[in-house]
Amino acid sequence: MTAEIGHFASILALSMAVAQAVAGMFGAARGIQSWIHVARRAAQAQFILLALAFCCLAHAFVVNDFSVLNVAGHSHSRLPVPYRFAATWGSHEGSLLLWTLILGLWTAAVTWFSRSLPADMLGRALGVLGGISTGFLLFMLLTSNPFLRLVPAPAEGLDLNPLLQDLAMILHPPLLYMGYVGFSVAFALAIAALLGNRLDAAWARWSRPWTTLAWTFLTCGIALGSFWAYYELGWGGWWFWDPVENASFIPWLVGTALIHSLAVTDKRGAFKSWTVLLAIAAFSLSLLGAFLVRSGVLTSVHTFATDPKRGVFLLVFLAIIVGGSLLLYAARAATATPGGSFKAISRESLLLTNNVLFTVAAASVLLGTLYPLFVDALSDAKLSVGPPYFNAVFVAIMAPAMFLLGVGPVARWKQASLPDLAVRLRWAFAVSACVSLAVPMALGGWRPLVSLGLLLAVWIVTTATVSLWETMTTGGRHRLLSAVKSRSLGYYGMHLAHVGAAVSIVGITLVTGYQSERDLRMDVGDDVNLGGYAFTFRGVTDVTGPNYLAARANIDVSSGGRLLGTLHPEKRLYGASANTMTESAIDMGPLRHLYVSLGEPLDGASWRVQIQHKPFVGWIWAGALLMAVGGGLAVFDRRYVRSTRQQPSTTQESSGRPASAGLPGAHP
Amino acid sequence: MLIMTGLCAVATAVGLALSAFNESLRFYFSPSQVVAGEAPSSRGFRVGGLVEDGSLRRGPDGLTAHFTITDTVHSIPVAYAGLLPDLFKEGRGCVAEGTLGPDGVFRADLVLAKHDENYMPIEAAQSIERAQRSSSGADTDVPDR
Numbered sequence: 001m002t003a004e005i006g007h008f009a010s011i012l013a014l015s016m017a018v019a020q021a022v023a024g025m026f027g028a029a030r031g032i033q034s035w036i037h038v039a040r041r042a043a044q045a046q047f048i049l050l051a052l053a054f055c056c057l058a059h060a061f062v063v064n065d066f067s068v069l070n071v072a073g074h075s076h077s078r079l080p081v082p083y084r085f086a087a088t089w090g091s092h093e094g095s096l097l098l099w100t101l102i103l104g105l106w107t108a109a110v111t112w113f114s115r116s117l118p119a120d121m122l123g124r125a126l127g128v129l130g131g132i133s134t135g136f137l138l139f140m141l142l143t144s145n146p147f148l149r150l151v152p153a154p155a156e157g158l159d160l161n162p163l164l165q166d167l168a169m170i171l172h173p174p175l176l177y178m179g180y181v182g183f184s185v186a187f188a189l190a191i192a193a194l195l196g197n198r199l200d201a202a203w204a205r206w207s208r209p210w211t212t213l214a215w216t217f218l219t220c221g222i223a224l225g226s227f228w229a230y231y232e233l234g235w236g237g238w239w240f241w242d243p244v245e246n247a248s249f250i251p252w253l254v255g256t257a258l259i260h261s262l263a264v265t266d267k268r269g270a271f272k273s274w275t276v277l278l279a280i281a282a283f284s285l286s287l288l289g290a291f292l293v294r295s296g297v298l299t300s301v302h303t304f305a306t307d308p309k310r311g312v313f314l315l316v317f318l319a320i321i322v323g324g325s326l327l328l329y330a331a332r333a334a335t336a337t338p339g340g341s342f343k344a345i346s347r348e349s350l351l352l353t354n355n356v357l358f359t360v361a362a363a364s365v366l367l368g369t370l371y372p373l374f375v376d377a378l379s380d381a382k383l384s385v386g387p388p389y390f391n392a393v394f395v396a397i398m399a400p401a402m403f404l405l406g407v408g409p410v411a412r413w414k415q416a417s418l419p420d421l422a423v424r425l426r427w428a429f430a431v432s433a434c435v436s437l438a439v440p441m442a443l444g445g446w447r448p449l450v451s452l453g454l455l456l457a458v459w460i461v462t463t464a465t466v467s468l469w470e471t472m473t474t475g476g477r478h479r480l481l482s483a484v485k486s487r488s489l490g491y492y493g494m495h496l497a498h499v500g501a502a503v504s505i506v507g508i509t510l511v512t513g514y515q516s517e518r519d520l521r522m523d524v525g526d527d528v529n530l531g532g533y534a535f536t537f538r539g540v541t542d543v544t545g546p547n548y549l550a551a552r553a554n555i556d557v558s559s560g561g562r563l564l565g566t567l568h569p570e571k572r573l574y575g576a577s578a579n580t581m582t583e584s585a586i587d588m589g590p591l592r593h594l595y596v597s598l599g600e601p602l603d604g605a606s607w608r609v610q611i612q613h614k615p616f617v618g619w620i621w622a623g624a625l626l627m628a629v630g631g632g633l634a635v636f637d638r639r640y641v642r643s644t645r646q647q648p649s650t651t652q653e654s655s656g657r658p659a660s661a662g663l664p665g666a667h668p
Numbered sequence: 669m670l671i672m673t674g675l676c677a678v679a680t681a682v683g684l685a686l687s688a689f690n691e692s693l694r695f696y697f698s699p700s701q702v703v704a705g706e707a708p709s710s711r712g713f714r715v716g717g718l719v720e721d722g723s724l725r726r727g728p729d730g731l732t733a734h735f736t737i738t739d740t741v742h743s744i745p746v747a748y749a750g751l752l753p754d755l756f757k758e759g760r761g762c763v764a765e766g767t768l769g770p771d772g773v774f775r776a777d778l779v780l781a782k783h784d785e786n787y788m789p790i791e792a793a794q795s796i797e798r799a800q801r802s803s804s805g806a807d808t809d810v811p812d813r
Binding site for chain 2: 163234388389396519599603606610651
């Protein structure tokens with residue numbers, strides 16, 4: 001029964017999405033407040049219905065209702081309960097339901113936190129979001145219904161892919177989708193601003209917290225996915241330039257450009273059309289990512305079984321959204337009023353340069369991802385673009401961007417002077433140069449790319465220190481506390497995120513430059529030295545897990561004759577799907593990871609063992625976490641909170657309604 | 669000035685892209701094409717198909733894996749020194765990337781296998797389809813898709 005309720009709820013949600021789209025758009029166009037209010041309520045009802053539908057599907061998974069096709073295909077009665085819950089989004093159909101649920105959540109959040117938004121902006125934004133939601137719900141109900149029954153019901157399910165049976169499966173997809181889908185709010189506000197001729201600083205200020213929040217989720221999602229691949233896939237790589245990784249990384253790059261461009265539009269009124277274009281691009285690229293992953297045109301660990309109908313539907317949907325918004329952009333962007341002027345050396349120009357660099361980086365990654373598809377379509381030749389391309393292009397584009405990242409926050413708006421910047425940053429540069437030369441020597445050999453990476457990372461940290469120091473010393477040191485308080489949360493969030501980028505760069509640079517690995521055959525009692533640690537193989541014991549059998553190795557790790565601990569890499573055989581899985585064991589220290597994975601059994605009691613010493617690899621994800629925390633701080637900057645409280649417009653007061661009524665002049 | 673900077677960045681990126689692109693392109697060939705001598709001997713490429721049943725054995729060092737990849741019409745021997753992926757199995761689809769040695773053995777430096785039992789790499793499925801079509805002259809259903 002629950003599956004039918006879920007199915008029915010998602011059909012009702014579709015009708016709510018249509019109502020929201022129509023009422024929002026027409027209400028805003030005709031200036032009818034009550035229609036906009038209908039759109040608000042429809043959005044909230046849609047969210048509740050989607051949550052109900054989602055709970056129904058999750059319930060079917062948790063109670064092992066194998067009469068539901070989706071459950072039978074992706075779950076198993078021996079699967080532990082948390083993974084059964086996560087299996088809800090372990091299939092194409094379920095992940096689509098999660099996508100629509102999260103879109104519903106963002107839309108509902110817009111209706112809850114939209115008091116500062118003029119009624120017509122809200123109406124149009126809800127209209128756009130309703131349109132997107134309609135498209136996705138139609139796609140789900142017509143081509144990928146997660147609630148289909150299977151008669152007769154099988155006694156047992158086919159099991160969730162063992163690769164996905166991991167705690168990260170519970171968090172990674174929702175975080176990633178919160179990011180992807182979150183850009184729809186920035187997109188909807190941009191379209192609303194274009195339609196209503198409201199491309200101004202206020203529009204940028206409304207968009208900023210939404211965009212930053214989406215970016216924060218996307219950062220967390222990508223970092224968690226990378227960490228998951230690192231420990232799960234068993235050979236210690238942390239980024240593969242896999243098409244699906246790229247599909248999430250491209251919107252991240254464009255989103256990063258967008259939050260910086262929005263800052264300029266908010267503070268200085270400049271870059272309006274560029275910002276709109278980035279907002280359209282960020283969401284369009286998220287949709288393109290969904291198309292690439294869900295249509296099955298790409299071969300990747302993420303793609304589910306393929307169905308051409310789905311690809312065509314998504315492609316048409318993508319064409320409507322991208323084509324429509326670009327047409328609108330072409331027609332309306334020219335009407336944007338010119339913003340504040342600025343000189344060639346100024347914070348604006350530095351931000352613009354970095355915006356261009358990030359966009360070019362995104363375009364290069366996109367080129368490498370799509371090129372094999374074009375070639376396949378045009379010439380029937382199959383090829384793949386390898387990591388060397390991505391690495392070369394990405395490093396070359398990001399190096400100048402990271403250098404300018406250090407200069408931007410200390411440069412003045414409108415006009416900065418190079419001599420002044422040089423004087424203020426001379427110590428930062430001296431320290432960066434010394435560290436970048438000294439540290440590689442100390443770590444075992446100078447390498448140009450290691451030096452470059454360290455130079456950029458230390459440069460980012462030292463220039464941020466200069467900025468903070470100048471903040472603290474303005475007005476004398478006895479007024480330190482008030483000086484610190486005078487800066488906004490957004491300011492500290494920015495520096496934290498930038499330092500996070502530096503931390504990630506240190507991790508990437510040092511692990512790439514100095515990692516070492518041994519791949520060898522080990523008998524019981526054999527030992528091997530790597531990176532100053534001794535690894536002793538103590539044999540393998542058999543272990544029975546909830547839904548798998550495993551061979552678990554005991555490998556003692558010691559340093560300088562002192563035992564540090566025992567690592568237990570496993571080779572698992574999952575019964576239901578007859579798949580083997582390598583579970584690596586990692587000793588995670590702040591300065592290095594020791595990564596051990598078990599290969600195949602060889603003759604006698606010997607096994608193939610792969611041991612890796614990975615210096616500073618953890619810093620990659622620690623840096624991403626700092627970036628996310630920085631983004632989170634910026635979201636709660638009091639500028640946005642204050643503008644929400646102060647701006648309730650005059651219509652509200654004149655209509656005599658209490659502020660809590662929400663939308664100005666809305667009918668309850 | 670700003671536009672110039674932007675154009676320079678784009679030009680640099682395009683230049684880099686083209687040079688790096690050429691080196692990291694890996695064309696895909698089926699075992700039949702490799703046997704027919706269509707694959708390059710000087711640069712790396714990818715080959716895909718099914719891992720032939722009973723072909724997997726270990727080299728004298730116990731670490732190097734030897735197996736053959738087949739498109740059901742022709743097959744080529746492959747040597748791989750790394751850890752085989754979890755889902756690598758005889759009778760299943762796989763894609764190997766590497767270079768063809770003068771002895772006709774394909775030396776792989778990367779082996780990919782796919783995670784779903786009902787799913788094989790598109791390249792592998794297509795090479796089987798193509799080989800069967802050309803050998804029998806008729807369309808044949810691709811197994812396992």
